[in-house]
Amino acid sequence: MRKVCLSGILLLSVILLAGAASAASVGGDQGWYNIHCNVDGAAVYMDGEYKGEIVNGILTVPVYSTGTPYKTISVEMPGYTTWFENIDTNPAMGEQEDIYATLNPSTEPTPAPIGGDTGYYVVYCNVDGADVYFGSDYKGQTANGELTVEIYTTGTPYTTYSVQKSGYTPFTAQISDYPAKGETVKLHATLNPAPQPTKSPVAPGIIMISVMGALLCGFLISRRE
Known part of the structure; x- marks a missing residue:
């Protein structure tokens, strides 16, 4: 009867190891990216996902080496x-x-010549x-759902605009309309x-198997006694 109990424990151990391996394959082993920057408070994005501030x-950004690489x-x-930069390497388990x-x-x-004509964008x-x-020129922050940007109609026209905030995916679009003197062009973001x-999924099956194995072993021991 003791051999039966030991066999049950051995089988349970194999099942637990297999379950742990399965969980590892889903959750993945962890590595880290260390992003160094010369400006504190700068926002870091990886594939457009906000990761935190310098x-x-x-x-330091933790990643799973078995997950989809950034x-x-x-x-x-x-x-x-x-x-901006492309990422060529993904840290292995325990690596940085x-x-x-x-x-x-x-x-x-x-600066436009003195007396240059002005127009407006409303974002x-x-x-x-x-x-x-x-x-790449910072124009200000949105308030009450908008921001008005004054531009010189005689200056070099902008071709793109972007809107960004921590916790949100950055928005970027092309500018195809240009205001004439005194005109306003509306842009949306x-x-x-x-x-x-x-998050790595929890394997509740492992807990159930452990409980069932312990009960089985206790039952076999009580039968022997």
Whole structure:
């Protein structure tokens, strides 16, 4: 009878190991990205997902080595040109990958001649407090669902605009309409919450198998006695 009990325990151990391996294949082994940046408070995005802000020159992002690898990373801060890079390596289990981002102050647009004609863009957005950029130039934050941007009609026209806020996927679009003197062109941006990282699933079956195995072993021992 003792052999039967030992066999049951051995079988239970094999099942538990198999369940743990299955959970590992789903959740994956963990590695880390260390993102270094020269500007504290800069927002870090990986494949458009917000990962946090730079604090004391660094942000550590945990990733699963068995998960889908990230392909791009960007670091953004109002008043600075957005830094962007492709990701070529994914950290293995227990390993760390260092990524270095340098943010440079955005270049101010060339002043138009004195007396230059002005027009306006009104950027409408579903999120207040979002940062608005025309090209790489910071223009301000949305308030009460909009932001008015004055431009010189005689200056070099902008071709893109973007709207960004921590916790949301950045929005970028082309500019195809240009205001004439005294005119206003409306632009629209919709910010969607950034996807949250998928948590590793819990394997409740492992707990049930453990309980059943313990009960079986106790039953066999009581029968022997």
